[in-house]
Amino acid sequence: xxxxxxxxxxxxxxxxxxxxxxxxxxxxxxxxxxxxxxxxxxxxxxxxxxxxxxxxxxxxxxxxxxxxxxxxxxxxxxxxxxxxxxxxxxxxxxxxxxxxxxxxxxxxxxxxxxxxxxxxxxxxxxxxxxxxxxxxxxxxxxxxxxxxxxxxxxxxxxxxxxxxxxxxxxxxxxxxxxxxxxxxxxxxxxxxxxxxxxxxxxxxxxxxxxxxxxxxxxxxxxxxxxxxxxxxxxxxxxxxxxxxxxxxxxxxxxxxxxxxxxxxxxxxxxxxxxxxxxxxxxxxxxxxxxxxxxxxxxxxxxxxxxxxxxxxxxxxxxxxxxxxxxxxxxxxxxxxxxxxxxxxxxxxxxxxxxxxx
Amino acid sequence: xxxxxxxxxxxxxxxxxxxxxxxxxxxxxxxxxxxxxxxxxxxxxxxxxxxxxxxxxxxxxxxxxxxxxxxxxxxxxxxxxxxxxxxxxxxxxxxxxxxxxxxxxxxxxxxxxxxxxxxxxxxxxxxxxxxxxxxxxxxxxxxxxxxxxxxxxxxxxxxxxxxxxxxxxxxxxxxxxxxxxxxxxxxxxxxxxxxxxxxxxxxxxxxxxxxxxxxxxxxxxxxxxxxxxxxxxxxxxxxxxxxxxxxxxxxxxxxxxxxxxxxxxxxxxxxxxxxxxxxxxxxxxxxxxxxxxxxxxxxxxxxxxxxxxxxxxxxxxxxxxxxxxxxxxxxxxxxxxxxxxxxxxxxxxxxxxxxxxxxxxxxxxxxxxxxxxxxxxxxxxxxxxxxxxxxxxxxxxxxxxxxxxxxxxxxxxxxxxxxxxxxxxxxxxxxxxxxxxxxxxxxxxxxxxxxxxxxxxxxxxxxxxxxxxxxxxxxxxxxxxxxxxxxxxxxxxxxxxxxxxxxxxxxxxxxxxxxxxxxxxxxxxxxxxxxxxxxxxxxxxxxxxxxxxxxxxxxxxxxxxxxxxxxxxxxxxxxxxxxxxxxxxxxxxxxxxxxx
Numbered sequence: 001x002x003x004x005x006x007x008x009x010x011x012x013x014x015x016x017x018x019x020x021x022x023x024x025x026x027x028x029x030x031x032x033x034x035x036x037x038x039x040x041x042x043x044x045x046x047x048x049x050x051x052x053x054x055x056x057x058x059x060x061x062x063x064x065x066x067x068x069x070x071x072x073x074x075x076x077x078x079x080x081x082x083x084x085x086x087x088x089x090x091x092x093x094x095x096x097x098x099x100x101x102x103x104x105x106x107x108x109x110x111x112x113x114x115x116x117x118x119x120x121x122x123x124x125x126x127x128x129x130x131x132x133x134x135x136x137x138x139x140x141x142x143x144x145x146x147x148x149x150x151x152x153x154x155x156x157x158x159x160x161x162x163x164x165x166x167x168x169x170x171x172x173x174x175x176x177x178x179x180x181x182x183x184x185x186x187x188x189x190x191x192x193x194x195x196x197x198x199x200x201x202x203x204x205x206x207x208x209x210x211x212x213x214x215x216x217x218x219x220x221x222x223x224x225x226x227x228x229x230x231x232x233x234x235x236x237x238x239x240x241x242x243x244x245x246x247x248x249x250x251x252x253x254x255x256x257x258x259x260x261x262x263x264x265x266x267x268x269x270x271x272x273x274x275x276x277x278x279x280x281x282x283x284x285x286x287x288x289x290x291x292x293x294x295x296x297x298x299x300x301x302x303x304x305x306x307x308x309x310x311x312x313x314x315x316x317x318x319x320x321x322x323x324x325x326x327x328x329x330x331x332x333x334x335x336x337x338x339x340x341x342x343x344x345x346x347x348x349x350x351x352x353x354x355x356x357x
Numbered sequence: 358x359x360x361x362x363x364x365x366x367x368x369x370x371x372x373x374x375x376x377x378x379x380x381x382x383x384x385x386x387x388x389x390x391x392x393x394x395x396x397x398x399x400x401x402x403x404x405x406x407x408x409x410x411x412x413x414x415x416x417x418x419x420x421x422x423x424x425x426x427x428x429x430x431x432x433x434x435x436x437x438x439x440x441x442x443x444x445x446x447x448x449x450x451x452x453x454x455x456x457x458x459x460x461x462x463x464x465x466x467x468x469x470x471x472x473x474x475x476x477x478x479x480x481x482x483x484x485x486x487x488x489x490x491x492x493x494x495x496x497x498x499x500x501x502x503x504x505x506x507x508x509x510x511x512x513x514x515x516x517x518x519x520x521x522x523x524x525x526x527x528x529x530x531x532x533x534x535x536x537x538x539x540x541x542x543x544x545x546x547x548x549x550x551x552x553x554x555x556x557x558x559x560x561x562x563x564x565x566x567x568x569x570x571x572x573x574x575x576x577x578x579x580x581x582x583x584x585x586x587x588x589x590x591x592x593x594x595x596x597x598x599x600x601x602x603x604x605x606x607x608x609x610x611x612x613x614x615x616x617x618x619x620x621x622x623x624x625x626x627x628x629x630x631x632x633x634x635x636x637x638x639x640x641x642x643x644x645x646x647x648x649x650x651x652x653x654x655x656x657x658x659x660x661x662x663x664x665x666x667x668x669x670x671x672x673x674x675x676x677x678x679x680x681x682x683x684x685x686x687x688x689x690x691x692x693x694x695x696x697x698x699x700x701x702x703x704x705x706x707x708x709x710x711x712x713x714x715x716x717x718x719x720x721x722x723x724x725x726x727x728x729x730x731x732x733x734x735x736x737x738x739x740x741x742x743x744x745x746x747x748x749x750x751x752x753x754x755x756x757x758x759x760x761x762x763x764x765x766x767x768x769x770x771x772x773x774x775x776x777x778x779x780x781x782x783x784x785x786x787x788x789x790x791x792x793x794x795x796x797x798x799x800x801x802x803x804x805x806x807x808x809x810x811x812x813x814x815x816x817x818x819x820x821x822x823x824x825x826x827x828x829x830x831x832x833x834x835x836x837x838x839x840x841x842x843x844x845x846x847x848x849x850x851x852x853x854x855x856x857x858x859x860x861x862x863x864x865x866x867x868x869x870x871x872x873x874x875x876x877x878x879x880x881x882x883x884x885x886x887x888x889x890x891x892x893x894x895x896x897x898x899x900x901x902x903x904x905x906x907x908x909x910x911x912x913x914x915x916x917x918x919x920x921x922x923x924x925x926x927x928x929x930x931x932x933x934x935x936x937x938x939x940x941x942x943x944x945x946x947x948x949x950x951x952x953x
Contacts, residue, residue, distance in 0.1 A: 047913030071744070073901075074913045081602045085809055093815045172483070177588070217505045219588045222912045231723035234483050234504070251722050352599070353419040356426070356591045 040069045041280055043269070044082075044097040047074035048224040049247045050139075053300030054098075058138070058288050061296075065287070068280060077178075077222060078103055083272055087112050092275045096284060099270050101132055102180075102337035102344070107270070108134030109341070114271040114278055122289030122307065129334060130266035130306035136285040137268030138294055139303035142323035142332060143181040144262040145239040146230065146255040156237075160189035160261050163237055164208060166215040171236030173212065174229045177219035179351040180340055181263055182209070184333065185239060188261050194333040202347065206354055219355065230255055242323060243301045264323045265335035266306050298322065372777040375769030379789060379829055382766055386826045387792055387800060394803035395618070398611030410612035419596060424616065427592040430507075430582065431575035434514040438571045439564055441515070441702050442522035446563075447556075448699045449523070450530035452692075459527075460938065461703055462520050464931065465710045469887055470517045471907050472923035474584055476709035477513040478504070479716065479726050481585070486712075486726050509585040514578060519706060521574070522567040529563025562632045569628045569794070573621050577796035577890060584911065593617065594798050598893075607806050614799045621795050629787075710927065717920035724917050735921035745906060745922065752886055752903035755817060759824035760881035766825070767832025768874060774833065775840040786833075793830035800827070801894035808895060815896050823891050828881035835880060839873030872940075879937055883930070 043059065045051050051072050059070035073094065075082060080103060086092055099107070107113050113134040116123065123136055130137040145163050147156030151171055157163050163173070164186065176182050186205040187197050189212075218235055220226045226240035230248035238245060242257060249255050269288055271281045287293060294305035295313030302321035305311065311319070319325050323332070401409035414420050445462065448455035465473065480486045481503040488500040503509060533556065541551035579594040597613050600606065717735055719728035739745050773779055774786060792800065804823050805814065813819035847869070851861045889904040896905060903926075910919055 047909065051913075073744070074909045076602060076909075076912065079602060085814060089809050089812050089814055091812055091814055217502075217587060221583070224913050225584075228723055231721075232479075232482055232484055232725050248723070349417070349419070352596065353417060355588045356419055356422045356596075 039067070040071060041095045041277065041284055042071050042073055042093065043284075044075050044079065044094040045072050046077055046098065046223060048227065049243050049301045050098070050223075053297050056300050057293050057297035058284075061293065062284055062287050066280075066283070070284070080107065083107055083112055086272045087274060090274065092272060092277070094272060095275055095277050095281050096269050096271055098267060099135060100337070101130070101135075101137070101266050101268070101335070102340040104132045104135040104268065104270050105337050105341040106344070108132070112273055114273050114275070114282070116285065117282070120286050120289075122286055122291070125291070125309055126289060126306045127266075127308065130268070132268065132270075135268040135270035136289050137266040137306040138288045138297060139268075139301075140264055140266045140306055140323055141241045141243060141303045142259070142262040142264040142328075143176075143185070143239065143335075144242050144245075144257055144259055144323075145185075145237055146245045146249075146257045148233060148236045149254045149256050150233070151236040154256075156256060156258070158258060158260060160185045161191070163239065164189035164212040166212065169237065171215070172217045172234070173215050174218040174220055174226055174235040174238040174240070175212075175216050176226075176239060177221045177355060179344070179347045180335065181239070183347070183351070184263050184335070185261070186212075188333075194261060194331065197333045198336040198339050200339070200343075200347075202350070206350070209354065242321075243303050246302050246321060259323070259328050260331050262323065262328070262332040263335050264329065264332050265337070268306070369778075369780060373773060373779045375773040375777070376779065376785065378766045379770035379833070380785075382762075382822075382826060383789065383791070383829065386804070386822050390803040390807045391799055394607070394806055395611050395615050397607050397806075398609075398615050400608050402606070402608065410608045411615075413609065414612045414616065420593065420613065423591050423593040423596050424620075426582075426590060427576060427594070428620070430510060430514065430578070430590065430592065431572050433507075433511045434518055434575050435568050435572040437511065437515040438518050438522035439526075439568050441705075442519055442526055442567060443560075443564065444695055445699050445702050446523045446526035446530055447560075448695060449527055450533070451535075455699070458699070458703060460934070461707060462523050463934070465516070465520055465706050469904060469907065469923065469926060471580060471889065471904060471911060472713065472919075472926065473516060473709050474513055474581055475724065475911065475919060475923070476712045477509065477516070477581075477585060479724055480709060480712065481509050481512070482726070484726065489726060504585060505587045507586070507590060510582050510590045513581045513585050514575060516706065516709060517578075517581065518571045518574065519702075522571050525567040525570055526560065526563040529566065530560050533559045565628060565632045569624065572624060573794055573796065576617060576621060577798045580889070580908070594796075594890075597798070597802070601802070610802055614802060617796055618799055625794055713920040713923050714927075716917055717924045719917045719920075722916060724920060728917075735916070735918040736925070739918040739921050740925060744901070748901045748903045748906035751817060751901070755820050755824060755902060756882040756885040758817075758821035759828055759885040760878045762821065762825035763828035763832045763881040764874060764878045767829045767877065768836050770829075771833045771836035771840060775837045776845075789833050790830040792827050797827070797888070797890040801891040804891065805894040813895075820892060820895050820902070823895050824885035824888060825881075827888065827891065828884050831880045831884060832877040835877040836870065836873050839870050843869060875940070876937070879933070 041062075043054070045054055051074060055072055059072055062068065062070050078100065079097065082094070083097060083099075084107075086094060104113065108115075115133055116136060118124065118131065118133070126137060127140075130140060145157070145160070147169075148171075149156065152169065157165075157169050162169055175185075183200055183202070183205045184197050186208040187200055188194065190204050190208040192201065192204070218225070218229050220229065220240070223241055223244040226238055227244045227247050229235050230238050230240075230245050231251055231253050233253060238255070242259075242262075245255055245257060249257075269285050271278060271285070275281060289307060291305070291307050291309035292313055294307045294310035297303070298305050298310065298314055299318060302318070304322040304324040305314075323329070398410050399406055399408070401407060445458070449458050449462075450456075478485075482488070483500045483502075483504065485504070487503060488497075491497045492500065537555050537559065538551055541555045546554060577594055579592055579598065582590040582592045583595055593613060593616075597610055601610055715730075716724055716726075716728050718731050718733070719725065720732045720734075721729050770789065774782055774789075779785065800823065804819070808814045808816075808819050843866075847865055848861050851865045852858075856864065887904060888902075889908055892902045892905045893908065896902070901909065903922075907919060907922060910916070910922075
């Protein structure tokens with residue numbers, strides 16, 4: 001503190017002289033950034049628990065093995081435009097990006113992502129459902145709901161139908177402000193079975209959403225917001241990713257996860273096309289497909305490893321917190337990446353219009 | 358102006374030369390990209406020229422609804438800011454004790470508005486501070502619905518904009534001489550009447566300037582609505598950000614920006630026809646009053662006069678009643694209640710700022726009330742994390758770079774506008790303050806589309822230039838206000854003594870206007886240091902400045918680390934602010950002598 005004060009009392013001339021010299025630094029910094037970038041890999045992730053887990057399981061161990069620094073950079077969910085900007089302007093500020101399966105599909109087909117060598121060791125073992133031409137999946141998560149046991153005791157809502165029933169279960173709700181997951185849950189709330197969710201009956205889903213609308217206090221747009229709402233018990237029912245609400249539960253928040261009718265989906269790393277550091281990036285992806293790495297990741301955040309060999313390294317109690325624990329997947333629906341790749345833009349416009357109305 | 362017209366064309370150009378750097382920068386980095394970008398709104402997805410994007414814009418309920426929401430939020434905030442800010446500014450302008458409030462009022466102004474938004478999240482939550490306090494006091498049984506609604510958003514927006522409203526009104530009120538009030542009372546006006554018929558009309562330009570600034574800045578707000586509002590508080594800027602991050606539809610974003618610009622320009626035009634730009638720029642325009650302005654001000658005067666009569670009647674009755682129960686009103690009757698009201702408003706300003714300090718020491722991994730003490734973990738993990746360190750450094754460097762460019766370019770422009778005989782001064786001044794009175798969003802998107810094409814996205818240089826352009830109006834306004842109070846006879850005296858112009862500038866002018874330049878420099882630095890919208894776009898969501906990193910953290914991470922960073926910034930900026938205040942007090946003695 002004292003130091004800052006002294007600097008301001010040096011007097012005008014010194015200050016101005018010093019500042020003139022300082023002005024050269026910001027001008028030069030893009031070049032400094034580029035020079036350093038040779039031994040650094042920048043990975044986009046959605047932050048929160050995902051960033052913490054990836055740092056432990058992938059970023060730090062990769063640095064230790066190869067000497068290449070890996071930095072996790074947080075951005076909003078589904079950063080489609082950023083990837084297009086990166087490739088179109090050839091400014092590779094992210095070398096690798098964590099993307100949903102449908103984002104990989106959309107961008108890959110449009111020529112914005114590098115193709116992956118799917119026969120490489122590790123990658124070859126990944127579940128067929130979680131396989132993509134343009135990415136290596138390292139987590140399977142589920143969108144579920146959880147209820148506050150202080151509000152409802154043990155007899156909370158058991159299905160999406162209950163979540164959408166404001167009379168049977170009065171209370172504050174938090175839902176995702178995005179068509180993906182929210183429309184699926186609305187369809188199931190209206191009685192559509194887990195096997196018949198796709199193609200979505202949009203009219204039915206939106207009609208059902210009208211019913212729950214007055215009871216939704218928080219429309220979250222990023223996972224961390226839903227964690228925060230659960231941790232501070234801002235809502236009684238929260239629909240979010242299982243890892244996000246688990247973080248709040250681990251912090252002492254009284255919530256119970258309901259896996260019934262959950263929506264599961266894989267996420268993974270992809271490489272924006274044309275990157276001069278593509279070779280290192282591909283090595284990083286192979287590293288992340290390794291069973292021991294995927295197991296390490298699942299120990300930090302309760303998402304299932306897409307490489308089944310990873311389960312050898314995980315104990316039973318941990319598997320119990322994951323979407324693919326025995327008996328769960330049968331009652332869930334897999335998010336249909338192809339459906340969303342084809343329909344997202346149109347449905348998102350309708351959803352945005354509905355949500356502000 | 359007529360004298361300037363009679364001198365030669367070349368002479369006039371030479372007089373205007375100091376303006377050139379500022380104007381060129383504005384044209385290249387502001388006007389050019391914005392116009393080019395807005396033009397793209399007339400090009401459809403398929404490349405055909407026409408109004409498709411506008412048809413889509415007005416055809417979709419999303420945009421019409423969110424524009425309505427944006428105007429409603431901005432309007433409510435403006436009204437509250439003016440109502441709550443007026444008594445504070447009045448007390449500061451008219452009493453010695455009040456003037457010492459300035460540091461307290463300015464403190465929240467210089468702390469990141471993101472930070473203040475988080476404070477409101479915790480204050481207003483269902484299990485937040487206000488609710489848990491009221492419940493533990495037994496005043497309410499069930500928590501009040503304070504968050505995720507219109508009330509929460511307007512409260513936080515008012516909190517963010519109130520200091521600006523107060524400072525804008527204060528600068529007008531300080532120029533209202535006390536002799537007007539004395540004259541009014543000599544002519545028999547009682548307290549309330551003198552205030553309503555004399556002081557209030559004289560302060561109206563300041564009120565209008567404050568309303569104008571607050572309203573236009575609010576049009577671009579999206580942080581508060583996104584974090585504190587429900588779905589009903591979704592604003593147009595948020596929709597534009599969402600839209601651009603899923604599909605890069607420039608034409609459509611351009612159409613939305615044109616709409617925002619049109620609203621802003623309409624309001625500025627209305628303002629200018631009523632009051633002129635004097636209260637915003639501090640520059641006499643010398644225009645005659647328009648007839649609209651005359652009739653409105655006459656109407657307002659009559660209304661105020663009527664109110665004054667009514668109120669002073671009531672005041673007399675209250676005084677009589679108070680006298681009857683033995684309370685003798687002091688001179689200036691309403692001072693006590695006014696001071697109390699101002700105290701409450703200042704408390705409203707300060708509480709959220711000081712509030713995050715305890716939260717930053719919590720052991721919980723979430724921001725929660727009450728905090729569980731005690732750990733320094735958040736300070737360690739955040740302030741030592743390479744991403745945060747580089748964000749802080751980048752913000753400092755960008756801020757310094759932007760402030761240097763803005764001060765170097767803006768100071769000569771201020772000189773030309775105050776000292777030289779430049780034709781079309783009011784128009785030039787209006788042009789220079791354009792970046793200040795139009796929503797930042799427009800520049801943000803325009804520059805993003807330009808930078809994406811020339812490979813400047815994510816570069817520090819691109820950001821420095823963008824922030825410099827935003828700071829030029831601040832520099833021009835600050836430096837020219839110092840120049841206007843500056844006695845030119847001092848320069849003339851130096852010339853008479855044989856000093857050549859460069860020497861006069863170096864030994865007399867520069868030392869005397871130094872305070873103004875330093876203030877301008879610091880304003881520019883802080884405006885860059887706290888700037889989010891342009892940084893968010895121009896960095897392409899890739900490299901991070903401090904506010905951008907905080908924003909990302911706020912929506913992606915939400916941990917007490919944010920409270921720790923906020924507290925550190927608060928302490929840092931307070932130290933800078935105190936140092937500046939100290940510096941100004943030292944330098945101030947000469948400035949005050951000059952003013953006399």
